[in-house]
Amino acid sequence: MTNGNFDFALAIGGSAGQGIATPGDTLARIVARRGLHLSTYNAYQSIIRGGHIFLTVRIAEQEVRSHGDKLDLLLALNQDTMDRHLRLLGSGAAALYNSDDVSPGDAGDGVQLCPLPVKEITGLQRVGLNQNTVALGAMMHLLGLDFSLLETSIAQQFARKGEEVVNENVRVALAGYTHAQENFVPYPDPMPEGGEPLAVWSGNEALAMGGAAAGVKFYAAYPMSPSTGVLHWYAQNARSLGIMVRQVEDEIGVANMIVGAAHAGARAMCATSGGGFALMTEAIGAASMMEIPCVFINVQRAGPSTGVPTKTEQGDLWQALGASQGDFERFVVSPLDALDAYNTVPELFNLADKLQCPGIILSDLLISEGRYSIHPRDIEFHPAIDRGALVDEGAASGGEYLRYKDTPSGVSPRALPGTPGHVHIVATDEHDEDSMLLSDEFTNPHRRRASVEKRARKFQDAASLIAPPEIEGPADAEATLVGWGSTAGVIAEAIEQLAERGVTANRLAVKWLIPLHAEEIAAALSGRKFIIVENNYSGQFARYLRSETGLSAYGHVRKYDGEPFAPHHIADGVADLLGGEGGVFVPRQEVIV
C-alpha cells in the first residue's frame, strides 16, 4: 500500500506514424480520472513519418513538477527504441514490446522483460496500430489496474467509429491483459486511487484558455511549432465562444492585424515561436507608439533561425527585451508552468490595457507542449477584467479630445473608433498630444522629449503592479538556485534531490522580466551564493540580471542541447559547482532522443 508517495514514470517510444499519442492520451485520461497527477513530455522531431519519438508520462499522488529522471516502464514500439532506452532502465523497471518485431538485447539486473507475441495472442495476421492497444491491456495488469477502466476508455475513444471498432479494440486489449496476467509480474505498488478526478491540458491550451477567460475576442496566427497548439484550441473552440480566429498570410500580417483589432476595441492576441516573433517585432513597436494594448506570445524553441523546431530552449530572452526598433517599454513575462501560463494571460491583458502598451509572454516548448493534470477547481474561469481608461461610447466630447493627452500618469483615455465626437488618428510616426506628426512636418525636440517621457512615465511604477519574486525554501540554505520561466518546477525537484544528498538549497523563480523587480531581487540575493539555471548557452538571464542589479552569480547550470533539464542534471551541476569554485556546468543528456 502507498503512503502518498506513489511516483511512477512510463515512456512510449517509436517512430512518427506509429501512433504514440493515442495510447499516451488514453493512459493520461485514465490516470487523471483516478485523481492522480501527471506531467508528460514528448521528445520528437519535425517529421511526419520515421525518426524517434519518445513520450514520457510521469504519474504521482503528489503534484508533479517535471517529467523526472527515472523510468519504471518502457513500451518499445520498435527496435530503435529498445536499443536506445533499455540500458537506462534500473532494477524494478519493466520493458514491454511486441516480440514479433522487437528483440530486447541486454537488460540490467532486476529489469523485467515483458514480450508480447502480438500475432499469436490476437490471432491477427496483420498488426498495425493495434499493437498499442494490446500493450495498453498488458500495462493495465502491470499497474494493478482494473481492465474495465481501459474498456470504458476505448469505448469513449472509438465511439464515433461504431460498435464493431470498439469491440475489436476491446478484444485485442483483453488479449494483452490476459497474456500479462499469465506471464508478467505486476509492480509491487499498484497504482493507487487519488483524490477527485483531474482534467488534462497542455501549456498551449492553458495559454489559449487564459485568453478566452481574459476576454480575447480576436486571435490570429501563422502556424509555427511549438506554438500551433494555441491556434488549434482557438480553431476548435472560438466559434462557440464568439471569438474570431484567423490564420493569416505571415506573422507580419498576424501582428499588424491584432494591433488593428485591438485598436478597434477587441482584446487581441497572437502566438508564434522565435522566427515568427522576429517578423512581428516592428508591429510590437507600433503598438507601443500608437499606445494600443495587445498580447504577443513567443513559445520558444531552439534557435537561431529555423533551429531545431521540435526542441526546447530559453534563447529568446534578449529578443523579447529588445524586440523592435527604438527605446520603449513593454511587459515581458515568462510563466512558470501551465497553470501560471493560464493565469498570466488575463493579468497581462489588464496591465497592457491599463498602460496601453504591448505585452509579451515567453513560453517555451517544455511548458507549451507538455500535458499536465489540473484540478478544475484551480482554474479561475472568471478572472477580473479591467479594460483601463476608455472613453464611454455615449460620452459627449467635453471640448477638444486629445488622444495622447499628456497626463501626470502618462495614460490618456482611449476613445475607440466609432465613438462620436472623438475623431482622432493614431500614428506610428512620433506625434504630439493631438496625434499630429512630428517627423514629417517639423521636428520639435521639446515636443519629442515630452512624448517620449509621457510614454515612459506610464511604466515608472509598473513593478508595483506585480508581485515580486520571493525566495522559497530554507532561509539559511547553502545555495540559491535562480531560474526564470519554465525551469521553476525542475529546479524545485532538483532541490529535493540535493537535500537527499545533504546539500540545502532554496529557489528564486523569476517570472516578470520587464518590469524586473531589480531591488527586491538584489535584496533577496545579496550575500547569498547563487547559481543561475537556464536553458541556453550564453546565460541570457545571467547577463540581464547583472545589467539590472550588478550581481554576478557564483555559478551557472546551462543546457542547450534541445532537451529540457531533468532534476538530476541540475542537482549534479549544483553539487559540482559547490564542490569547486563556481563557473559553468553543462550537464550531458544521457538519452539520445
Add this chain to the structure above:
Amino acid sequence: MTTTTIELTPKDFKGKVDPDWCPGCGDFGVLNALQRAASELGMQPHEIVTVSGIGCSSNLPGYINTYGAHTLHGRSLAFATGVKMANHDLNVIATGGDGDGYGIGGNHFTHTARRNVDLTYVVMNNQIYGLTTGQVSPTSRIGQKTKSTPFGSVEYPINPITSAIMNGATYVARAYSGDVKHLTDLIKGGIRHKGFALIDVFSPCVTFNLDNSHNFFKARVRKLEDEGHDTDDWAAACEKAMAWGDEIYVGKFFHMENDKESLTDLEPVLRDGPIAKRQGGLTEEQADRIIQRMM
C-alpha cells in the same frame, strides 16, 4: 448607417492640418475625391476609419477628418482587416502608395483580396518611391531611370489591376487623380461595394517621376465607360488593364456584385454583431463545456 442626418460637405472632412505634399502632387486630387465621396454618401466622420502605411501618400489620414491610423510601411491592409473584423459597423478605407501596397505590402494585398475583406483600398500609384526621394517602385516601367536605377530599370512592373482580379478582389477600378469627379464616383462605388475594392489611382509625383506626369496621363487616359466594357468579364478586364501605350484605360474594370460574399458575411462569428462590442470572458456554461472536454 447613422443616427444624425446633418449633411456634411467635403469641407467638413478636412483634417486638422493641411497636406505637406509638393504643389501639383497627384495626391491632392485623391484627398479631394475621398472627402467628396464621404460627403456625397452622407457619412459621418466617426463612422469611417482611414488606415494607411508609410509614404507621401500614406500621410493622407492626417489630412482627412475621420478616425485614422497611420500604421507601418506596408501594413495598412493587415491593420485595416483587424479593425474591420473587430468592428464591421465601421467603414474602413485603406490608403497608401504603390511601394507600400504592391511592394513591401504585397503579401497582404494578395491575401486581403483573396479573403474579400470588406475594405476600400485607394492606392496612389505614382510609380515611384516618393517619400524616400525617388527610387524605383514595383509599378515603375521597364527602362525607367530613378535614383536606384540610374541606368534604367531592368525589371518588369506589376499590374495591380490584373493582380487584384486574379487574387479575388470583387471591385477593381483605376482612375487618374486629375479627374476628381470620375475618381469620386469610383471611390463611392468601392465604398458601397460589399467586399474588397481596389481603386488604383495614377497620382503623379511631380518631383521624382517626370516620366509619368499629369500631361502623360491627360493625353492617354480613356474611360472604360466610353468603350462599352462589360465589368462582369474578367478576361476583357485583364486585357484592357494590360494596355499601356497611347491609350491607357481608367474606370471600373471588374465588379462581382453577388457571386462572392465578403469575409464579414462569411464569418459566422460576426452574425451576432461586432466582436469589439462583446466584452467579458467566459460564461458559466462555456467554462463547463471546456472543462468537460478536458476530463
